[in-house]
Amino acid sequence: MKIVLPGDKISDTPVRMENAIVENGKTYATVIGMMDESRGAFIPLESVWYPREGDFIVGIIENSKNNVYTVSMDSPFRGLILPPPRPRFGGRGGRDERFGRHEERREIMHMGDIVSAFVKEVKREADQIILILDRPRRLTGGKLIEVRPSKVPRIIGKESTMLRQLETGTKCTILVGLNGIVWLNGEDVPLAQKAIAKIQEEAHVGGLTERISELLENKGR
Amino acid sequence: MIMGGSGEKPQLIINGKRTDGRVPDELRPIKLEVGTLKNAEGSAYLEWGNNKVLAAVYGPKEAQPKHIADPNRAIIKCRYQMAPFSSLEEHSRSGPNRRAIEISKVTKEVFENVILLDNFPGSEIDIFIEVLQSDGGTRAAGITAAAAAVASSGIPMKDIPYAVSAGKAGDLILLDLNKIEDNYSDADMPVAIAPRNNEVLLLQMDGSMSKEQFDSALQMIKKAGETITKIQRDALEARYR
Secondary structure, rough: OOOEEEOOOOEEEOOOOOOOEEEEEEEEEEEEEEEEEEOOOOOOOOOOOOOOOOEEEEEEEEEEEEEEEEEOOOOEEEEEEEEEOOOOOOOOOOEOOOOEEEEEEEEOOOOOOEEEEEEEEEOOOOOOOEEEEEEEEEEEOEHHHHHHHHHHHHHHHHHHHHHHHHHHHOOOEEEEEOOOOOEEEOOOHHOOOOOOOOHHHHOOOOOOHHHHHHHHHHOOO | OOOOOOOOOOOEOOOEOOOOOOOOOOOOOOOEEEOOOOOEEEEEEEEEEOEEEEEEEEEEEEEOOOOOOOOOOOOOEEEEEOOOOOOOOOOOOOOHHHHHHHHHHHHHHHOOOHHHHOOOOOEEEEEEEEEEOOOOHHHHHHHHHHHHHHHHHHOOEEOOEEEEEEEOHHHHHEEEHHHHHHHHHOOOEEEEEOOOOEEEEEEEEEEEOHHHHHHHHHHHHHHHHHHHHHHHHHHHHOOOO
């Protein structure tokens, strides 16, 4: 596989793919990555998270105002958790109450709480991109660490193999947000942290799974 | 040694060689390292002759303060600064001065033309360029280092720009002026170029040049650009070897 840098041509034909632009009918990379010519795939080595519907994220409740929670997640995008929709049983005094109240939530959250959620909708508001979040879950205890968003697929692994290996090896629950925030909780958090740091460092080198299982077996020693 | 000021003009070319022994179209030795700073999204450390420059890139993040945010694209904040100890004279006052503000502005404009800002409306990208030691041509060195830092950060960009200066001593066109040449030459022209299409992103000039001299200076810069681009590429690729 060949290392490709921003501005390098990756195809003579216009191809619509992530982390690439089309100029004059040719496709150029916009980030540093590896080109797998046999599959025609461009794998970024570094990239910035760009939200899509269905993405799993981990963030921190930043504000709670007008029944809406604002979630900060180490990215230029702001997440919102709206109150659950209220079933309508006819009008109540003419007021259109589409949303329920705080108290009707299953969980009440406070500023500073760690929360995991899924992106339900990516909305372009007047001044920035807003993410409507769905299925929020408050996380208690544990530890948050930052990872590079481009390394998240490596931490999760093919069909979550790497993540499962990490979880069994360290007896931790690990939630990996695609925004680059990871929540760890369980027995050997320092070991999990060590393993994740190693994955990030060596994400582009082959045989990573073996090295990580070795690290986990030796308990990081 | 005091340089600059209105002293007598030193001889810039002796026996076809320059004050530091280079021939007219020779670059100073360049050493570039990427990923120097762990906290930054992207970073680079550049040694360009006696220039030592550190560049760091952060973001994209929510633009602060809110009123400066652009609803259609990301904004770039750029800070070029010389360390108080970087120079032999002047610049000894820390904090932004007239010159630093100007260079920050032109650097920002270079990167506004290569970074895909439309992807991140309402956000900001911070570029910091810190000159630790200076010997002429630090804006070019800063742009070259910052370009490598942005490329290593994963912020999408169209191309990796480079910058270098050319100048004139008498009728002779010189590449990559150092401090003495910068102060006493008849013209000094820093240029930043996006190498893929040879787009000029920055062009400033002190002094005067004829059209032919300008053309040959630009030619020289483009030729030197191949070397600089290769150094940038090698540094970026070395991180993943």
